[in-house]
Amino acid sequence: MDFIAKATALVGGTVAYVRRRGSPSFQAFGPEPDIPEARKQGIMTLKMPVAEGWKDGRVPICAPGLAVNAFATGLDHPRWIEVLPNGDVLVAESKEQAGPPKTLMDHAAQATMRRVKAIGESANRVTLWRDADGDGMAEIREVFVENQNQPFGMALVGNRFYLGNTDGIKVFDYTPGDTALSGSGQTLVEFKPHGHWTRSLIVSSDGTKIYAGVGSLSNIGDQGLEAEEGRAAIWELDLASGKARIFASGLRNAVGMAWEPVTGKLWTVVNERDGLGDETPPDYLTSVEEGGFYGWPFCYWGKTLDDRVPQDPAMVAKAITPDFALGGHTASLGLCWMPEGTLPGFGSGMVIGQHGSWNRSKLSGYKLIFVPFANGAPSGPAQDILTGFLSEDEKLAYGRPVGVTLGPDGKSLLMADDVGDIIWRVSGAA
Template structure:
């Protein structure tokens, strides 16, 4: 047996012992969900955080996710390469960004264990760095035509189309390209609008303002809290506003550890986002969250979480903590809530107005969470009531394997709900069930 395999097994044993110890200590708690969650007291995990992730298996033998009663699911497109984000164009075509996290330097035993675990879970590898165009020409709910729309990008994620311009959120910045409605491909050179530091949380989601004059971009932190120093985190953990006319950009809101999906709530016109919170404090501490985003607002990271609960692992800034805004709705600890879109009432039978969230799933808690697509009902511009599952069954009951992991969610051109699954390499299409 090679040294690397022996070392990997040793790391797995250490991680397993740490996981068992935390279970015996009562690390598991009731899920922290809703507008007034019970957030358990922090139990810092020290130098060996919980590391648990299922092996990626994918879908086989006709298996597919479980749709909620009254709904049906089918594969809109299969055999993609780590599809992460979806954009439905005004032409009726669907674009899919295919990219993945790339391995960084290994500086500790935990880094080695983390990377080995992520490779086994298909969360780390060679990035396709492309955007694929899908077209359902006959309207049967399956894209029978596909084409490489763009390639040789740098970990593309967010996409937006406004008039004759197409925008890509590469990990190192936002690029604008000329766009022709119905085009099968973009090959013209782009124009850089802004530059972001790559590394760490690498996704760069994009959302146009309703009037098409601005573009919002989500930029996650480099590390978990401040282990790289706050200078390395300057300009990160924030949502940016890009003025497309002047070319200027500014931080719209900060203290958001990893804001990924963004959406507009139509009644109030407020910007909403889902945020992945910090690791190493326990299964449900702190919860990931869905929140409205205020212009100039500060949401706590890295000094505090869920408003003003102090994280004493980092040097404190009491003045900043005093301004920290409490999020609107907790989504459970480490659910890795990534995708977000507004679902108008009646889009899916039995579902009122609300937000759809793609929960990629945890890797750092004793009992896994997420691995589903959920719906949060809204009334008068605010989340109300408990969450509802739309799709589940991505994780085996014994938590040993994952068949898929949902990421981006978007409304399809035919009024369906589309879900990117980066382990199953599928775009799922959700509609009402036919009698």
């Protein structure tokens, strides 16, 4: 395995160097992005920094007027965050558990992911962190629930706590102030595991429904569309009846979700397909229409065909163009709505945790960004909130942003960093 890792780094580095010379000098960002023509890759570009972590007092770089501190440390691959009404902060600690590689490319991809601790043994738990004295740093840590199956999304409705495991949604009884759940919970919906394994959750504004993001098994339906049934979609679970259905589809890997308060629409960030070039197609932020189809696997960014896929003209004709491009392969995962007044220098809009690329010649993402909104839609270019997660030569990753949410005080953001094993807190500078 060490030989494969070294060989992958050597070959991947050579391929990335060659492709970097012909890569675009811009990123596909915004409502009308300039998306380069597809360039099929016979050998996938594999480029991943080595996980370094935060050493010698190094911390992320804040936008002017902001400050950052570690809210919680010593976690095991923290991915997602949920703040309870009493201010307790829940963190899902989980990791992709790769199956046996079937091809040489599988071996290479897994070796690449291990360099940045992206796959391996999963902690499979949710921990509770409490900042009892309100100083912006948690002093109390408890195991809230453990022995789960790659837990990710979390949601609380009344005294019922919902957890998105990779194989379905479970519900537990919860009493305000509890530091641990009891019992094994009840499974409400089953999802197919593997592939894109995260299962984010969000509650409807009236508390009657839960929405769950379920990513595709493969890049472009490589194992046939039957294997993708029920995937590449956002599901809706009606809590009263227990019935679940697909709410929107054609979303290759919809992860973070958020409600936009002016229109009441659901928004999500989506990771697009690989193998067509550094900037093609871009990941995106979009509103989600009930019954909407967003193109995967047949087409991207509206009706741009992917000719690697057997086509379905009727489905292509239905494809909805996303609202806002986020750059190619930025792995935009985290998403939350930030009201005006939360952080100085920033209005209202969407905050996005960009986990960072592994499959392009020049790395992208690896930052926490903000997209301003007005009248229910993106209203300007993206702004950086936190950067500095990569070394200048792109060889080291100090951290990788994932989930993001408002802090308990309403004047800060909390962001999970699964390489640094830290929950960062961003607030106004003193």
